[in-house]
Amino acid sequence: MKAIFTSGKIICLWAIFLIQFIHPSAGKAENGYQLWLRYAPVEDISLRNQYLRQTGTVYLADSTSPTLAVLKEELTQALSRMLGKPITFVNQPDGAGLIIRTTSANASLGSEGFQLQSNATNTAITLSAQTDIGLLYGGFHLLRLMQTRQPLIQLNIHSTPKLALRLLNHWDNLNRYVERGYAGISIFNWHTLPGYIDQRYIDYARANASIGINGTVLTNVNANAWILTGDYLQKVKALADVFRPYGIKVYLTARFSAPIEMGGLSTADPLQPQVQQWWQQKVKEIYTLIPDFGGFLVKANSEGQPGPQDYKRTHADGANMLADAVAPYNGIIMWRAFVYSHETPEDRFKQAYNEFKPLDGQFRKNVMVQVKNGPIDFQPREPFSPLFGAMPQTPLMMEFQLTQEYLGQGTHLVYEAPMFKETLDADTHINGKGSTVTKSVSGIAGVANIGNDINWCSHPFAQANWYALGKLAWNPAQSSETIAEEWIRQTWSNKTTVVNTCKQIMLQSREAMVNYMTPLGLHHIMGNGHHYGPLPWGNTLPRADWNPVYYHRADSAGIGFNRTATGSNALAQYHPAAAAAWADSNTCSSEYLLWFHHVSWQHRMPTGRSLWQELCFRYNQGVAQVRTMQQQWQQLQPYIDKERYTQVQLMLGIQQREAVWWRDACLLYFQQFSQQPIPAQYEKPAHTLEYYQNLKFPYAPGNG
Numbered sequence: 001m002k003a004i005f006t007s008g009k010i011i012c013l014w015a016i017f018l019i020q021f022i023h024p025s026a027g028k029a030e031n032g033y034q035l036w037l038r039y040a041p042v043e044d045i046s047l048r049n050q051y052l053r054q055t056g057t058v059y060l061a062d063s064t065s066p067t068l069a070v071l072k073e074e075l076t077q078a079l080s081r082m083l084g085k086p087i088t089f090v091n092q093p094d095g096a097g098l099i100i101r102t103t104s105a106n107a108s109l110g111s112e113g114f115q116l117q118s119n120a121t122n123t124a125i126t127l128s129a130q131t132d133i134g135l136l137y138g139g140f141h142l143l144r145l146m147q148t149r150q151p152l153i154q155l156n157i158h159s160t161p162k163l164a165l166r167l168l169n170h171w172d173n174l175n176r177y178v179e180r181g182y183a184g185i186s187i188f189n190w191h192t193l194p195g196y197i198d199q200r201y202i203d204y205a206r207a208n209a210s211i212g213i214n215g216t217v218l219t220n221v222n223a224n225a226w227i228l229t230g231d232y233l234q235k236v237k238a239l240a241d242v243f244r245p246y247g248i249k250v251y252l253t254a255r256f257s258a259p260i261e262m263g264g265l266s267t268a269d270p271l272q273p274q275v276q277q278w279w280q281q282k283v284k285e286i287y288t289l290i291p292d293f294g295g296f297l298v299k300a301n302s303e304g305q306p307g308p309q310d311y312k313r314t315h316a317d318g319a320n321m322l323a324d325a326v327a328p329y330n331g332i333i334m335w336r337a338f339v340y341s342h343e344t345p346e347d348r349f350k351q352a353y354n355e356f357k358p359l360d361g362q363f364r365k366n367v368m369v370q371v372k373n374g375p376i377d378f379q380p381r382e383p384f385s386p387l388f389g390a391m392p393q394t395p396l397m398m399e400f401q402l403t404q405e406y407l408g409q410g411t412h413l414v415y416e417a418p419m420f421k422e423t424l425d426a427d428t429h430i431n432g433k434g435s436t437v438t439k440s441v442s443g444i445a446g447v448a449n450i451g452n453d454i455n456w457c458s459h460p461f462a463q464a465n466w467y468a469l470g471k472l473a474w475n476p477a478q479s480s481e482t483i484a485e486e487w488i489r490q491t492w493s494n495k496t497t498v499v500n501t502c503k504q505i506m507l508q509s510r511e512a513m514v515n516y517m518t519p520l521g522l523h524h525i526m527g528n529g530h531h532y533g534p535l536p537w538g539n540t541l542p543r544a545d546w547n548p549v550y551y552h553r554a555d556s557a558g559i560g561f562n563r564t565a566t567g568s569n570a571l572a573q574y575h576p577a578a579a580a581a582w583a584d585s586n587t588c589s590s591e592y593l594l595w596f597h598h599v600s601w602q603h604r605m606p607t608g609r610s611l612w613q614e615l616c617f618r619y620n621q622g623v624a625q626v627r628t629m630q631q632q633w634q635q636l637q638p639y640i641d642k643e644r645y646t647q648v649q650l651m652l653g654i655q656q657r658e659a660v661w662w663r664d665a666c667l668l669y670f671q672q673f674s675q676q677p678i679p680a681q682y683e684k685p686a687h688t689l690e691y692y693q694n695l696k697f698p699y700a701p702g703n704g
Contacts, residue, residue: 029643032455035207035463036490039081039147043494047149052083052097054123054152055142059093061101066245067132071100071139074206078143098142100127100135106158112214112247113160114138120154133247140210148489159474165332165368165397165443166473167215167251168208168466169297170450174224174232180403182410182701183451183458188218194238200452201239205246207456211470215249217445221299221336223255225262228282237289249294251334254322256298257306258282269311270321283325295331296322297370297445302339315339315355316362323364334397334445335363337371337387340545347561347568348545349375353386357573361393370397370445373423375570376551378406378447379523380514381419383582383592386573388437389428395442398423402449402465405531407513409701410458411654413629414513415506417468417480424476429577444473459651460644463491464506481507498639505629512629514591516622516659520615521560521594524551525666530702533658534665537693552594554673558601558611560594571596590614601674612674619663620682626652626659665692 030038042048056079063072072089079087093099106115106128114129114137127142129135141159145152171179172186187200208216218236219227226232240250259265259278268275286293300307300318308318319335326333337352356369363369369391374382378401388396400420407414424438431439446469449457457463464487471483481503488502517534518525525536525548538548545551553561563570564583571579582588585597590605603611630652637645664685667678669692678684 030641032460032463032644032647033203035456036147036467036487037078037206037210038490039078039143040493041084042082042146042149044149048083050123051146051152052085054097054118054125055079055087055146056083056085057088057090057096058098059090059096059100061093063089065132067136067247070206070245071132071136074136074143075139078146082146097123098125098127100139102130102132102135103128104130106130108160109134109158110160112137112212113158114141115159116142116155116157118153118155123153125152125155136209136247137212144210144486144490148486149494161212161474162438162476163441163443163473165215165445166213166470167217167397167443167445168213168402168448168450168469169217169221169399169445170448171220171222171403172218172448173220174226178451179220179222180401180405180447180702181449181451182403183449183456183462184453185451187450187452188239190232190235193235197238197242201242204450205243205248207466208248208470209246211467212474213470214247215251215294216243217251217253217297217334219253221253221297222303222305223253223299225255225258227252228254228258228262228286230285233286233289236286240290240293244292249292250290251294251297252286254296254298255306256300256308256318267311268306270308270313270318271311276321276324279322279325283329283331287329287331291329293329293331295326295333295366297334297336298322299336299338301341302336314359314362316359316367319367320362320364323367327364327366331366333364333367334370335367336399337369337385338377338399347563347570349561349563349570350568350573353390353573356387357390359394360391363394368395368397368442370399372399372401373420376524380407380510380518381422381521381591382523383595384423384426384428384437386570388426389430389435389440389575390573392430396440398437398441398444399447400444400469401447402462402469403447404449404462405702406526408517408655408658409532410462411651412513412658413459413461413505413509413648413652413655414465415461415468415480415484415509416465417472417483418507418510420468420472421480424472427578429575433577438476444469444476446473455647460491460648461506461509463487493639495639498636501632501636505632508625509629512622512625512659514622515618515625516662519618519622520590520611521592521596522552523595524548527697527700530697530700532697532700532702533695534662534692536666536669553598554670556673556675558599558603559670559673560598561596562598563596567598601676612670612676613679615670616667616678616682619667623656623659623663623683626656630656660686661692665689668692 060072063069090096109130111131112134114134116127118125127138129138172188174190176185178186257268259268259275263278299305301309319333323333337356339355340348340351371385371387375385426437428435449462467487468483471478484503484506488499492498527533527535528538528541536548541547552559582592582596585599599611601612605614633648633652668685668689
């Protein structure tokens with residue numbers, strides 16, 4: 001073997017290879033582009049040899065379909081990288097370690113499910129499914145088992161998605177600006193489509209398919225009718241062609257006024273025949289280009305968007321008109337329930353329920369009402385929306401927000417799975433105890449946190465939220481901890497120290513953020529417009545419910561929004577058994593206290609502290625938790641590649657400084673009303689309240 005001589009020492013090239021094989025981060029830095037599909041080499045020689053026996057020889061019954069060609073390529077690249085040698089595809093199953101084939105024997109697998117089987121004596125693994133897409137999902141599952149270093153003997157995995165629709169919603173504009181985007185501009189370069197297919201489109205599809213996401217809404221809910229022009233539909237077709245082998249359908253947002261803006265009509269009234277005909281022709285044009293087009297997502301009569309109420313029609317009238325247009329092609333309409341009127345209602349909390357509950361049973365069968373997880377707007381913690389369970393005759397979609405508009409934006413480490421689970425596992429009591437929110441939804445959509453940053457999501461740990469969305473949409477019963485560990489092992493390392501420490505950081509991160517931003521049920525006290533930083537004193541916008549003071553209602557008597565029978569009575573929108581948990585300020589959980597009650601500064605908390613003392617404790621606890629996260633991350637420096645380690649370290653520094661800012665600004669402001677000192681054991685604010693009130697951020701992300 002050839003050798004390199006350096007300073008009198010002989011370094012064998014084979015040794016260099018082994019070092020880089022066993023410790024891939026020693027060879028080069030990682031930038032996060034590979035997400036959870038790194039396929040790092042298997043370090044344990046015994047396990048690697050076992051995997052080689054089981055997967056080194058593959059029988060793929062048919063690789064002629066586009067989907068199975070994708071599966072073959074994924075297996076080729078993944079297995080060779082993990083095992084350190086090329087794998088062999090054979091023409092007969094006899095002697096193959098991995099046997100992959102479609103079967104009609106197990107109807108319970110459906111169109112997307114798969115089965116993985118092996119036993120203790122026979123090392124052969126069989127992957128079977130009824131469809132090619134099922135095999136692709138199963139292939140990714142097998143690779144996940146290997147990435148997380150699981151044994152492949154005695155497998156008996158039967159996996160089918162619990163929810164049929166598992167979507168990303170991109171708030172991406174045609175000029176590539178991403179509304180509430182913190183990871184660069186849009187990955188979709190409409191200007192160069194359809195001629196140029198970026199490799200990132202393919203890798204985006206791979207990542208989504210690996211976690212079971214089967215649909216993507218390409219455009220912003222604040223829709224632009226231009227996407228429906230012939231030229232742009234050719235661009236959409238190009239993306240649909242890329243995504244199709246990965247089981248991903250494309251959807252678009254429909255601007256309700258498109259017949260006026262594009263068709264030259266004088267009205268967009270959904271009950272007018274010429275409007276209906278315009279949409280029918282446009283839909284026919286789309287399906288001629290994209291036969292498996294999924295349908296439309298619509299935001300109407302909310303935040304200035306046009307809609308059927310402009311013509312004194314209902315949401316059902318508007319949704320049904322579009323539903324009739326796509327029905328012949330098996331398309332669906334997802335009609336968002338995030339609405340609030342031009343006039344300030346008595347309590348914005350109540351409006352979605354008030355508008356949509358009376359329409360239950362009036363929507364076409366191919367209409368899904370898409371409901372945000374909480375009744376206000378993606379706050380760090382919200383009670384579940386009262387619409388869940390309240391519309392039994394209408395399919396509902398869950399809408400979560402992956403992009404961290406209200407969660408520290410692109411620099412804060414916040415693992416969102418516990419927040420998702422909090423909503424999905426909440427009990428509506430609609431059909432008795434155990435009527436979880438999960439049982440009332442037919443699909444889950446996540447507002448994407450993806451941009452063209454090299455690592456896709458800005459913060460390396462934000463990738464986990466994309467991952468968790470897909471995993472929970474496939475199986476909402478999975479725990480936050482299980483999903484976190486899976487993601488860590490694939491993204492960072494299988495070393496016990498890394499897994500345990502990262503998991504500790506992730507599982508405390510959301511609660512830490514709630515503590516230093518909006519503890520005890522405070523909500524919507526962020527900066528106006530961009531929602532960056534604290535602004536509890538905000539009271540300058542023309543609508544009352546655009547201002548933070550509307551939500552916290554602090555005064556000399558106390559703080560919080562009274563939503564009980566003596567206040568706005570929003571609690572009445574819940575089933576009595578669910579409302580009972582929040583109805584009494586003395587028994588309401590601390591997490592939701594100020595969501596539902598205006599309580600005295602002297603109110604006695606379960607901890608024995610007064611409300612003011614508890615507020616001071618929670619804000620300081622949040623800062624302390626972030627500092628603990630910093631210390632925990634520092635312990636991982638020997639195990640993490642320098643590039644990603646440094647990025648997380650610097651962002652944790654930003655998060656710590658902003659947590660202090662949130663704590664100090666909020667406590668100084670609320671102290672004006674409580675007229676009580678900040679307890680002596682806590683750090684004193686470094687600046688005056690006036691200093692914080694004078695801070696301006698005209699170019700913060702989210703503006704514009």
